[in-house]
Amino acid sequence: KKWWPSWDQRTHFNCLQTCTASAPVTERIQQKLSSSGNPPPQSVQKYVRHQCSKWNLVWVGKDKAAPLEPHEMEYLLGFPKDHTRGFGKTQRYKSLGNSFQVDTVAYHLSVLRDMFPNGITVLSLFTSIGGGEVALHKLGIHMRAVVSIEICKANRKILRSWWDQTQTGTLIEIDDVKSLKDDEIASYVHRFGGFDLVIGGSPCNNLAGSNRHHRDGLEGEHSSLFYDYFRILNSVKSAMANM
Ligand SMILES: C[S@@+](CC[C@H](N)C(=O)[O-])C[C@H]1O[C@@H](n2cnc3c(N)ncnc32)[C@H](O)[C@@H]1O
Incomplete structure (x- = not known):
């Protein structure tokens, strides 16, 4: 707060991205501000505000804007402290x-608490680091079984x-x-007596975000x-239906 310039009026973060501003971006901001007066000219303010908003930069020192740290992103997304640490x-x-924003997902899933007092079985597609599972846990909904499909090894280890x-x-x-076929699905359905919840967020790289070069929509890779x-x-x- 101490270092937040009065001309940066942001009160919200932008969509959190999968990468952060590189050092040249933050160095350029610092250099532009330190070579300007106080307040800096409108053109400099506009440039800096744009970069700060694009990259979710926060003010951590005089003229010093920096990306959010991973532990701050965990906090903003509603994950437990150190969820991705290591x-x-x-x-x-x-x-x-x-990832999902856990508390937002929990808001939507909260109806399940009274419907399934003895817990639920979940098929979790594109699980990532378990936003859906952490949301259910936060709601106090017992997961009797979760069949999780996630391609990234690090994400699987985190979950x-x-x-x-x-x-x-x-x-x-x-x-x-892609490897999950009908016979395997049927065997899990048989083993767990069906799934109470199928949850997932398929990759949106070709739909949204800052990836403007490959917006091929649902036909994208x-x-x-x-x-x-x-x-x-x-x-x-x-x-x-065949159970
Ligand atoms: C938008 S994220 C899902 C977010 C997640 N639902 C959550 O809890 O926050 C998409 C995920 O799909 C995974 N993924 C991509 N291709 C996949 C595939 N062929 N099979 C399984 N997972 C895949 C990615 O590694 C990524 O974690």
Whole structure:
């Protein structure tokens, strides 16, 4: 607060991204401000405000704007402290920038608490670092079993480590949604007596965010995985209809 310039009137962060501003961006801001008067000219203010808002920079010293730290992103996203700690900063930014905001998801899932007093079984697609699972845990909803599909090994390790510390149910981890076929889905449906919740956020790289060069929509390389979500959901429904 002490270092926040009066001409930077931001009260909200922008969408959290999977990467942060590089050192040249913050150095250029510092250099422009230190060579300007106080307050700086409108053109400098406009440039700095734009960079701060684009990269979610915060003021941490005189003329010194810096990216959010991973632990601050964990806090803003509603994850437990140190949820992603132990992994490199680049990986942590990537995992956190891709994630759900846990408390928002918990708000939507809160209806399940009274519906499933004995706990639920979950099929979690594109689990990432477990935003959905942490939300259910925060709501006090017991997860009897979670079948989680997440391709990134670091994300799977983060989920497993959180799970082993906080849960008593069964966690099954699978790598790739593309490899999950009808017979395997039917066997999980049979083993767990069906799924109470299918949750997931398929990759949005080709739909939104700052990736303007590859906005190929749902046909894009990553975002087309949405069709696997659709396929798997239909497969679960038909396996449960045959129970
Ligand atoms: C938008 S994020 C999901 C966020 C997540 N639902 C949460 O809890 O916050 C998309 C995730 O899909 C994963 N992913 C990408 N391709 C995949 C695939 N073929 N199979 C499984 N997961 C995949 C990515 O590693 C990433 O973690």
